[in-house]
Structures are given as structure tokens and as C-alpha cells.
Amino acid sequence: DAKTTQPPSMDCAEGRAANLPCNHSTISGNEYVYWYRQIHSQGPQYIIHGLKNNETNEMASLIITEDRKSSTLILPHATLRDTAVYYCIVRPYDQIIFGKGTRLHILP
């Protein structure tokens, strides 16, 4: 699996958009970009995934650069409940290998 690099922590004001970056410069053509988050003491929760087009669902938007070497997860209106560790993962299909993720703090 391709390696990903994320900032260890970020702060975002409540109600603002949270933009979480991820670098995956060694991604290969058949690998998807996935985002999960883990709220304290819970199992990881799927957020969104994409291959090369931008994606949007009810939780977030995923912006993937044209060269696919980086991506950004956007939470459009962050709330206190979005405080969690966010994991950017690149994989083809099977098991997930987690990195250290970004700890997102939503500030009231």
C-alpha cells in the first residue's frame, strides 16, 4: 500500500469548514483514497473514498489533485462532534493499514 503523510493535529473553529490534507505521492493507478475517522473510544467510521474524481456525500467532500499525489477532506460545517482522529488511507481493495492520522480539534 502507498504511504500517506498527514499533519499530526489541526484546529478548526466550530461552524467553519475543516480542510484536512493528505499526501500520497507514491499512489499507484489502482489504489483508491479512503478517509476514516475514529471518535474517542469508538471503532473507526468510514467517511468517503475516491479514485481520481472529486467526491461528495452527506458527511464530507474529497478533493483529489489531478496527479493524484495528494487529497483534501473537507468537512463543510464542523461541529464539536467532528472532534476525532482522521485517517487518510490508500489501498486497492483488501486490508486497511492505518497511519497515525490527524487529530482534529473543533474549537467552540
Added chain:
Amino acid sequence: SAVISQKPSRDICQRGTSLTIQCQVDSQVTMMFWYRQQPGQSLTLIATANQGSEATYESGFVIDKFPISRPNLTFSTLTVSNMSPEDSSIYLCSVKGLDGEPTEAFFGQGTRLTVV
């Protein structure tokens, strides 16, 4: 989607004993995965369990310490054997979506193990 139930949700065990963790899924899945999350750390993959074959262990994990059963397509167990305080972690099972498709993975809520 898939709903995963793990039992027990937490336990406190004496060193030298073993604990078996159960993972039940509400649908049939080919691949199940077991993870360990040590305090303050990210998740580490222990092994992949396919029905009808031996589990495949990641580097640093061995079958004698973490035996896994996968008797059918909806159930798996992970045993933590001969426990020591270093085994105190959250253990999670996971399943992926449709075989061969880039779908999301689903996770149980974990088993919080404390070894004293």
C-alpha cells in the same frame, strides 16, 4: 452496510491467562480482519481471517499468541494467549464490503482489555 458485534466489550484479566474475543457480523463476508490499538496509538493489523483457510498474520504477530478461528462467513474469534500487561489494548474486528469491490470497511466497537 454491515453491523458488527464484539464480545466482550471490555475485560480485566490476570496475567498468564487467555481471553477469547468474539466477532459476529450480520451478513456473510469473505474477509475479516483483527486489529490491535495500544493506548494512544493508531490501529495495527494483527491478521486477516478468511473462512476455510488459516489466518494470515502480519509481521510481529504469531498464531501461538493470537490464535484465530473462522468457522463460518459471519463469525470469528481472536484469542489473546498467556497475557501480559503489554497486551492491554483495544482489539477490533473489521470486515470489508463486497469482495473485489472498492467499498468501505466496517468496524466493531472494540474490546478493551486490561491485563493486571
